[in-house]
Amino acid sequence: MLVETAAHDRAPARTRQGPPLTSEQADRIRRIRRTGAYVLLIVSSAMFLLPFLWMLTTSLKSDADNLAFPPQWLPDSFHFENYIKGWSGSLPFTKFLVNTIVITGLSMAGNLISCVLPAYAFARMRAPAAGIMFGALMATMMIPREITLVPKFIMFSKLGWVDTYLPLIVPEFFGVALYIFLLRQFFTTIPQELIDAARIDGASELRILWSVMLPLARPAIAAICLFSFVGNWNQYLENSIYLRSMDKITLAQGLGMFSGQYVTQYNQMMAVSIISMMPILIVFFLAQKTFIRGVTLTGIAGR
Amino acid sequence: MTAVSARGTLARREARRFYLFTSPWTIGFVLFSVGPILAAVVLSFMKWNLLQSPTWVGLANYERMVNDPEFWESIGNTVEYGAGAVALGVTFTFLLALLLNQPLRFQGLFRTVMYLPSVVSGLATALLWLNILHPDYGLINKVLASIGIQGPGWLASQEWAIPGLVLMSVWGAGNTIVIYLAGLQGIPKTLYEAAEIDGAGWWRRFWSVTVPMMSPVIFFNVVTGFIAALQSYVLILVMTEGGPGNATMVLGLYIYRHAFVYFDMGYAATLSWAMFVLVIAVTAIQFSLARRWVHYEFK
Numbered sequence: 001m002l003v004e005t006a007a008h009d010r011a012p013a014r015t016r017q018g019p020p021l022t023s024e025q026a027d028r029i030r031r032i033r034r035t036g037a038y039v040l041l042i043v044s045s046a047m048f049l050l051p052f053l054w055m056l057t058t059s060l061k062s063d064a065d066n067l068a069f070p071p072q073w074l075p076d077s078f079h080f081e082n083y084i085k086g087w088s089g090s091l092p093f094t095k096f097l098v099n100t101i102v103i104t105g106l107s108m109a110g111n112l113i114s115c116v117l118p119a120y121a122f123a124r125m126r127a128p129a130a131g132i133m134f135g136a137l138m139a140t141m142m143i144p145r146e147i148t149l150v151p152k153f154i155m156f157s158k159l160g161w162v163d164t165y166l167p168l169i170v171p172e173f174f175g176v177a178l179y180i181f182l183l184r185q186f187f188t189t190i191p192q193e194l195i196d197a198a199r200i201d202g203a204s205e206l207r208i209l210w211s212v213m214l215p216l217a218r219p220a221i222a223a224i225c226l227f228s229f230v231g232n233w234n235q236y237l238e239n240s241i242y243l244r245s246m247d248k249i250t251l252a253q254g255l256g257m258f259s260g261q262y263v264t265q266y267n268q269m270m271a272v273s274i275i276s277m278m279p280i281l282i283v284f285f286l287a288q289k290t291f292i293r294g295v296t297l298t299g300i301a302g303r
Numbered sequence: 304m305t306a307v308s309a310r311g312t313l314a315r316r317e318a319r320r321f322y323l324f325t326s327p328w329t330i331g332f333v334l335f336s337v338g339p340i341l342a343a344v345v346l347s348f349m350k351w352n353l354l355q356s357p358t359w360v361g362l363a364n365y366e367r368m369v370n371d372p373e374f375w376e377s378i379g380n381t382v383e384y385g386a387g388a389v390a391l392g393v394t395f396t397f398l399l400a401l402l403l404n405q406p407l408r409f410q411g412l413f414r415t416v417m418y419l420p421s422v423v424s425g426l427a428t429a430l431l432w433l434n435i436l437h438p439d440y441g442l443i444n445k446v447l448a449s450i451g452i453q454g455p456g457w458l459a460s461q462e463w464a465i466p467g468l469v470l471m472s473v474w475g476a477g478n479t480i481v482i483y484l485a486g487l488q489g490i491p492k493t494l495y496e497a498a499e500i501d502g503a504g505w506w507r508r509f510w511s512v513t514v515p516m517m518s519p520v521i522f523f524n525v526v527t528g529f530i531a532a533l534q535s536y537v538l539i540l541v542m543t544e545g546g547p548g549n550a551t552m553v554l555g556l557y558i559y560r561h562a563f564v565y566f567d568m569g570y571a572a573t574l575s576w577a578m579f580v581l582v583i584a585v586t587a588i589q590f591s592l593a594r595r596w597v598h599y600e601f602k
Contacts, residue, residue, distance in 0.1 A: 037405050044399060045416045047474070051423045051431050052416075114327040121324035125317055133325060140336055141530055142582040143343070144555065146562055147575035150353075151342035152335070174331020178527060182482065185523040188599045189489050189516065205320060219485035227478060230422065255424065273424055280422045281415060288414045288484070 059083070059270035066267050079267065086258075086268035087275060095247060096254040097276070103168055103239075103250060104232040110173035111228040112221070118175055119183030120209050124195065141177045153241055163244045168235070179224045186220035187213055222290040229283050233276075251276045346572035353566050364573035373549065374557065374574065378581065380465065381554040385532040385585075387469035392476045392532075393524050400483030401513075414484070421477030429541040432471045433458070458543055461550045468539060468551060472532065479524050486520030487513075518597045526589050533582050554578050 058066070059082055061075040087093045122134055156167040190213060198208045214221065236252040243249045249257075255276065258269050322329070347364055351357035368374050403414050420428065435442045436457040444454030457467040490513065498508045514521075536555030539545070545552035545560075558578065562571035 034407065037402060037407060040402055041407070041413050044402075045413055048417045048419055050435075051428060052419045054431050054434075055423065055427055114331070118325040118328040121321045125321040125324065126314065127318035127321035130321060133329070136332065137328065138586060139579075139583065140332065141527070142534075142579055142586065143340060144534055144558060144575045144578050146555075146558060147343045147346075147572050148336075148339035150568065151339035151346075154342075155335075155338055171331060171335045173327070174335065175328035177328075180328060181527070182523060185519040186485070186489065188519050189486075190600060191491075192600050205324075216489065219488040223481050223485045226481060234422075234424070270427065273427065277422050281419075284418050284422075285411060285415050288411055288418075288481075290488075 055270045055274055059267055059274055061267045063265065063267065066265070082267045082271040083275065086265075086272040089268070091254050091257060092246070093251070093254055093272060093275075096249060096251045099248060100233060100250040100252070100276075103165055103235075104229060106165075106169045107172040107232040108225060108228045110169065111176055111179060111224065114173050114175040115179040115183055115224065116209070116214070116221075119180045120187055120205075120213060122180065123184040123187035137177050137180060141181070149237075149241070156242065162242055163248065164242075165248070167242045168232075168238060172232075176228075179227070182224065183217065183220055186217045190216050219290050222287040226284060226287045230280055233280055343572050343575065346569055347576055349569045349572075351568040353568060357569070360569065364570050367570065368573050368577060373552065374554075374577070376549050377552045377554045377557040378577075380550070380552055381533055381578075381581070384465050384468060384472075384535075384551075384553055385529055387465065388472040388532040389525060389528040391469055392473045392479060392528055393521065395473055396476050396479040396524075397483055397521070400480050400487060403480065404484060404487045414480075417480055418477040420475045425538060425541065428471070428475065429538055432467075433542060436467045436471075458551075459547060461547055464543060464547060464550045468542070471538065471542075472535070479528065482520060482524055483517070486517050490516045515598045519599060522589070522593055522597045526586055529585050529589070530582055533585065534578065554581070 057075055060078045060080065061082075062077060062079050065075050118137075122130070122137070152167075153162075156162060159166075161167045194212050194216075195208055198212050203211070234252050235250070236256060239250050239253050240256065243253065255269065255273060258265075258272060346357070348359060348361060349357040350360045350363075399417060403410060403417065423431075434440075438444060438454065438456045438459050441454075441457070443457070447454040455463040455466075457463050494512045494516065495508055498512050503511065534555050536553055536559055539551055539553060539556055540559065543551045545556050554574065555578070558571050558574045561567045561574060
């Protein structure tokens, strides 16, 4: 069924005519193709690496080189002490790091728990109000965040939640429209045959979700973990609205204060930015591994 | 029991389960979203500068908006930026994801590098791109000059400012690449094997297996790409503040200006609802077109 719906046009599938390739020729084609792929990868990586290299060189510049105009791409000398000066200067960045870990960890857990169930229902269950509810879900993504900012703040301050982590963490336990939509799209690609088979075996919906859907949607779950991590780690606007005390604020806020305090010290600011980026890169490197392990659904398309 | 009523009971049970499973989101929607949304509706009929208490002005804000030439100009800019960013972003990142999905060495490293721009802070991104797009000493125009082409003025020119911003947006689309990569893992290998046995070449496997199997994921990227692009303004604020002239004054920036520079919260709310209508219209078109090209396993 998969193959038939997949084929859009009805032209014969055979595209290459003529005598079959010798194994030598096939090898050469494969080699050329692989070299081409590497060249493309290296060229595009160079483009994407640029911002990081620029941050790196800026973080190593002397205070004087910082202000040079037009900006220098490479510093005259390397100042590694910018990292220590920036991190253990007047702002308690280690404390900010701990706070960020607490908020990010709890929010991520909340996102995961609260997005999987609705996504499964939106992808695979029928109900009279399903269409309207999906519309409402999509609509919440489309309302400009800026305009609900003030009413939200008034609501949370009436609850006495200002200067606590509650306004940042509690809503994360009630689903994020973007992640629900993303997971739903992945759940819709899983062959119905697998679900039917599990149902015939007497599996409950939760069981199907846990043993059929989630393992197959693992790359999507990894993507959501990553987005949730990065989003909460870098969250600046909401954090600075709700968190006031110096002992509660996060890394992103600390970086913001940094640029306010030392307007010209881009070098130290970049150094601290790079340190605060490192956890994200580590999480990314771990998450992307799940994108390698391909999912094989044997015995489905073979009919 | 007749067959019809048995089916009715089953359907009711499925519907009950649906409401139960979606309840985390439904409860959150009622608790945290409905109130602020209603408040924003009421606000659009008010005049409020955040300091004095709001006063009711009826439809005045809406009348003002319809007759505001800058508003209509910003709609045009928003659509131009959104269409450019999505068209270029969705195709370019798809090709990159296909490349990053090849069984080659160092892929973990390549993937991490291509995600880097999405991690770098907005301020650093803005400073970097101001340098890259600078008409005289910018990287792009220097490269163009070396092959004998006189580069455009980019952010300094009325016509090239939005294309410049589109280039920047594509470069920061690491999340889109991640979503494509995740989607590519879900395509059963047996489909490719079957296609190969049938003699399908690379191009044919791409069009008849990869694209249809990826269509729900491509659809996701197009829809959310439009939503994000039509709402975006933060980087534009830092880089051009809407200039030169009003060339990059997008709707999000126009709302920001009225809300947090002129402190005209009522008018900002009205403009926000206009943006909401714009985004919802674009999304509705996407969903109605989706029936023609998105392939779902469950209908």
